[in-house]
Amino acid sequence: MEIKILGPGCARCEKTAKLVQEVVAETGVDARVEKVTDMMQIAACGVVATPAVLVDGDLKSTGKIPKKDEIAGWLT
């Protein structure tokens, strides 16, 4: 499983990344978590509002910090 967190590095994007990493650690799912801060790449994903989360290429969340149970739902 590949999880990408898109965001230019502001507080909300960092928080999202941290939450995702926590949930991955807690559920023990085998996932690679990557933070994408490059604007060109973010725009290429068609994202208009950061922070955004992609799981295996699927856009799961945009423009907000997702809640932990929401994140857990994507990992199953």
Next chain:
Amino acid sequence: MLKSMDETACTCPTPEAGGQEIHSNPSMWMLALAAPLGIALWWLVYSHLADFSRLLTYQLMPLTPGSRLGAALEFFFYDTPKVMMLLVLVVFGVGVIRSYFSPERTRALLAGRSLLVGNVLAALLGIVTPFCSCSAVPLFIGFVTAGVPLGVTFSFLIAAPMVNEIALGLLYGLVGWQVAALYATTGLVLAVTAGWIIGRLKLERFIEDWVQQMTTVGQGSVEARMRLWDRLVYGKDAVVEIIGRVWKYILLGIAIGAGIHGFVPEGFMASVMGQGDWWAVPLAVILGVPMYSNAAGIIPVVEALLGKGAALGSTLAFMMSVIALSLPEMIILRKVLKPQLIGVFIVVVATGILFVGYLFNAVMG
């Protein structure tokens, strides 16, 4: 108040929204009862803040009324709970309104619009769409590639940070509804006009090339349908998140305002930021450029300045300049815009702000 981009840029109104049906739905009766009770309580506390602050400063502390320190502290004790309470109400209310909007939906509404209609719509949507300055670049790209005209996108980008609910709420509470309405109206007119001018100038060639080559259009958002309860939670989350982030800057702003209130002589501001001298307005605009403050922090300062005799036009110009002509945001936009376009943007917006400043100095006296 020079601050780094990470800390202040994201005065982001979108909180941690629960997407799907995560919360159980408490009865509507509980809501109907709690709401008026909450508002009544809020009002009770709010209307007694002046007495409370005087009590605190002069009874509980050995200070004489009329002293400078006393005046400063009284201002601080009065303003801090006042601002906080106002903010909670405003952020919550606007948070609920914003739960109905999203950048993706706004983009869909604006794509392919004709120039003037688009500008007006964009400026209006800028107020209610949750927008984070850290997503300015992806938003710009997303809008432009989806067919939103350049000028229309700019109207949105100018209105969104400037006509911000925090600014309006605080202005209303601290200075008065007239100034708040004035600020909102001129902000919108400025956004529409500047965006329209930029659109007419046909500056599309000054968008960075790599943006023009981008063909992906957004996949759209992953909004879940929200019920009323979810929207209220959204509002509550907005309060927690935004106030959690800006409270330090608010306190700083109030402290500065308190200092001005207590220690700067009456009428002093009139000589510095008064309407008499022609250079007062341009000075106010220039002073605002290197400063980046979120709206929350700057308004207590504005309140104090006005109280000391600063002219309304100069003060409005200063405030708009701090918010709209922010150096950190320009630096970020440099990634997608060539310098000429940024230059035009600065000139158009600065001219607009200057005009607002002169107009209100002349009219309000």
